[in-house]
Amino acid sequence: MQRCMTALGKTWHPEHFICAHCGNPFGPNESFHEKEGRPYCHDDYYALFAPKCGACDRPICDSFVSALKKQWHPECFNCMECGESFKGGNFFEHDMMPYCEKHYYNRQGAACSQCKAPISGRCITAMGQKYHPEHFVCAFCMKQLSMGTFKEHGERPYCMKCYGKLFV
Secondary structure, three states, X not given: OOOOEEEOOEEEOHHHOEOOOOOOEOOOOOOOEEEOOEEEOHHHHHHHHOOEEOOOOOEOOOOOEEEOOEEEOHHHOOOOOOOXXXXXXXXXXEXXXXXXXXXXXXXXOOEOOOOOOEOOOOOEEEXXXXXXXXXXXXXXXXXXXXXXXXXXXXXXXXXXXXXXXXXX
16 A cells, blocks of 8 residues: 555645645655645745735745835835834835935935935025025035025035125
């Protein structure tokens, strides 16, 4: 009498009880996964049917973060630019991907040209750049150019007084 085994409500010769995808037989103590009545080895089951991580595209086999209509390995749910984790769980979305505050505003073009930090309040746009109001200053005397009048020289802003002293 030949050896046989029972699985999935059927009786099998051990050599015929194989993974439905790769065709490899299951060992005597090897577990398998079932999908629609067919047996799959661990690797194939997760590769074929498990959700894929939004960052690394590998199968998610354990705990995960659900955000931005995707699932993520907890260790992969980080800023797409710098790879830092989100302190306090706060992140910013751009094109359905997560970013830290700094890189979100950099991508949106709302980072201060002077300090490189995000601009979330008032913003001054001058010389094709954006600035926090307190960082838009005369390149010589360092006084804030808050009245909107300035002269440009060598791609740097100057108050009217300094410009007159230096370049006229």
